[in-house]
Amino acid sequence: MTDVYFDRIALIGIGLIGSSIARAVKAKGLAGTVAISSRSRETLARARKLDLGTEYIHEAGKAVEGADLVIISVPVGASGKVAEEIAPYLKPGAIVTDVGSTKGSVVAQMLPHMPKGVHFIPGHPIAGTEHSGPDAGFAELFQGRWCILTPIQGTDKDAKHRLAAFWRALGSRVDEMDAEHHDKVLAIVSHLPHIIAYNIVGTADDLETVTESEVIKYSASGFRDFTRLAASDPTMWRDVCLHNKDAILEMLARFSEDLAYLQRAIRWGDGEKLFNLFTRTRAIRRSIIDAGQDTSAPNFGRPLDAGQED
């Protein structure tokens, strides 16, 4: 029994993130009982088949009964409903957390439902892949990635430390900031990139002069990188856009402003300006690799024959 052992963990939602947590908890022996709940009976059956937990319960309320740690891994637009549903069943002293990509909205939705004596500590593991659903998870997903906690003022220190220790046990490094700042940071590092990726793939899809088959065949020249993000779960990303609107609109405005400046340099053939813009971005790539957040292998270390036809 480690320092971060919980008698009963309830996982509400068992997609990519929920099922990765389940797998890691099992691999590291962090819990006695792991109760898994999903509003989709199909997903729940799949989780059982994959042997992700120890109990499979359709009703979220029943799943959280007696749990010491409750982790909500649902699209952020569903957080309020889940909070309302589980509130009457939460055990005093339980830690309730989530993994949502927006934090201001999640706090606004969930906090009003949280009973006294329950430790509600919002969280967000900065990890994922373009795949979704319980089959997509894997125990090592959080290894070396950051998890951001956005505790509300007055949060119990012991509870916070237990939750941070839990994420560390999953391989994460843990940071803390307020929800508003989190939402600004994520708007630029995650939400804007996804929106831009979805957009450029849409633009390519709409062309009359270039066929879809050409876009696909020649995608290795850059385009294919964007299609990975644009293959992410549409429900999750719809909710992110709806629930981090202000920060996203600010980042979009800045992006468009910068793009107009770059476009003007192209139109007027300002080679020096273009060269300078294209030079300074190299340093950031280098820093990301040095910080352990990406690989230096060419093309992300893609297999050389990346799915070749033969």
Place this chain on the structure above:
Amino acid sequence: MTDVYFDRIALIGIGLIGSSIARAVKAKGLAGTVAISSRSRETLARARKLDLGTEYIHEAGKAVEGADLVIISVPVGASGKVAEEIAPYLKPGAIVTDVGSTKGSVVAQMLPHMPKGVHFIPGHPIAGTEHSGPDAGFAELFQGRWCILTPIQGTDKDAKHRLAAFWRALGSRVDEMDAEHHDKVLAIVSHLPHIIAYNIVGTADDLETVTESEVIKYSASGFRDFTRLAASDPTMWRDVCLHNKDAILEMLARFSEDLAYLQRAIRWGDGEKLFNLFTRTRAIRRSIIDAGQDTSAPNFGRPLDAGQED
């Protein structure tokens, strides 16, 4: 001796692409002599050290003397100068090709210098990585990728077939189209993605409210994907922007139009519109994987511990 053996190949420019060709030619035994030329003496010395060819000649003109196949792999803005320089030394019957990312401009720059009896056939292998220079090349770079030839009207069929066979011997598949269409296709699949990537990395770098250290730490949530393209060679990309201006400006206009539409959906909370936009892009990713142009492994198959600290 295979069907595509050349007595003497001259490689003008020995960066990522040139040095990958050199390595592949050597690995497959496609040439007797491989003369390598670079206007940078440092690069040429490095090529010699790496043992990429059989002769190392600073002057491009001397390098092409007696060559049956001349491949020019320089930033597209330098094509005209190279063409002028080598023209007097080209052997009648020689094939001259290039690997530039824009084709209309390369034809306009090079064609006027090409002597009668020389087969000038512009080309563009759709392959690369974010790394540059002679050390970055590898023999398998063209494996499974497309190479587009944009022959000028009246091009000798035998010469074209020899060049296509050469690319096939390097592992490429070969396509043919006119230069104007090539430039439109590449504007969407390659030039726009790179420009957008450079731009978003610049936008992130300029924020006052989010620190650079935060951008780097949390980059695994999407941003890091863009930094790879934005780490590409600035000279090459300055030249692409200057030499495919019209097609790029058209794609940028379409992209911005689509982004304004998406932005409006976010501002007005139109969840259905967002969901639809985010759904249709998944199919393209699937097609790219099915066509052998990307891997289905999560996160491009990045190592799980992607460059973790310690």
